[in-house]
Amino acid sequence: MTAVTLAEAADVLLAAYETRVPIEPLVDKYQDLTLADAYEIQLLQIRRRLADGARVKGHKVGLSSPAMQRQMGVNQPDYGHLLDDMFWLENAPVPASRFLQPRVEPEIAFVLKRPLAGPGVTVAEAAAAVDFVLPALELIDSRIRDWRIGIVDTIADNASSGGVVLGSTPARLADVDLRLAGCTLHRNGELVGTGASGAVLGSPLTSLVWLANTVGSRGVVLEAGHVVLPGSITASVPVAAGDTVTAAYAGLGGVTARFTEETS
Template sequence: MTEQTMIRMYADQLAEAYVSGKPIDPLSETDPGLTIDDAYAIQAAQIRDWATSGRHVRGYKVGLTSLAMQRQLGVDQPDFGYLVDGMYHQPGSVVSIGSFIAPRIEPEIAFVLGADLSGPGVTVEEARRAVSSVVGALELIDSRIVDWRISLIDTIADNASSAGVVVGHTALPLESLDIEALAVTLAKNGEHAGSGTGAAVLGSPLNALVWLANTLGTYGVTLKAGSVVIPGSVCAAVPVGAGDTITADFGPLGSVSLSFSS
């Protein structure tokens, strides 16, 4: 089997899992020889397929940036994925739990870019200047890998376990916030479910943005102006099911909520 045939096969298996709702075995167990570059190639093949079908990239995500998330999923470095048409939900909306396999939610201090950002070589100051505003966001993650039995290879190939995003309505200039100290609390059905500050995300969400720009740059990808970047969760992800309502309080950035129906 050629490398391209292998990439196509695994991309198709993950795409079928989206449609059928039936997760697949970990790619890292099926094929222990897969590399991180192979995993990103599998991810990229799916993004190209989505673009061909009319679903275009509207944003980017960095995953596994907090120690809590790395411990939760048993990995030791960040990864990235893409946010495309169909992943975005309005704050306060209700989505069907049947659209997902084993969904979880993370609260994130997100950026809206006002300028392109292209690595490698991007500095923190360059990233800061590229940000037009900061918003609160909820990220929906899900795994097309059975029982969340993932390695770094598996989650990368699965578009960093992306499933959806809710972007808050309150947008503030970056310079008006101390994002490292910004406290976020997460509630599930009114009960405390997690908390953290921006510092939990690689020391600062800006560091995650720098990492993303420079890592994507090695693959020839530029972060585009107008895009949303969700830089990673401030706390461990929370599983959700039918009837659940999740609300994150971002202080000056307001609150963002999402509910799930059967």
């Protein structure tokens, strides 16, 4: 794929954020897009956002649990960037109309206390780099019409990132059973998903290692203070203005996101 074509694809995706009109899958137009092309399209958008004043606050891993892989029909994980304007506060209104076709996912978020530079990062090093974990809800979104994503389209679209709501009960890594802690997801009081935190690649820590080594091979370091969302424990559920979503995690507490119409 030529640099001009990659820039064109990045422009189309960036425009979709502004117009909130989803686009057709990129692979419909560019059949021979590679994974490397897709990450380059993602990076072109991130660079543009950074030039406009946004700051990188972390990364997310997507499609890392069987529930999400079944739901989206994609069988490998990917990653995207978390920018400062994607963070929303728990219990405070999240304007649903800022998004195109939002869905939520329960996740246990890592916050790093020291940098992680792959490749070659081990589980031991990853665990040692975690400052604390937080209950989290990720808001995923797709600039691709009707979520018709394959792996290439979702990577190009910042791994279908939308936003994140972090809870306020930090816990030490050693105090949470990262593999077998239960998680429930309620939307408007109705149970819409359950799972074990190890649904994410066997353990969310494996997802952190995968991320550090995957971005590391591209020369990117996960920074101290950064947030890493390792992936959804359950299948994602759609949300709209008026919805309240709560995720609860055994041993870690919960987090609530409240979706509203646009507020002034």
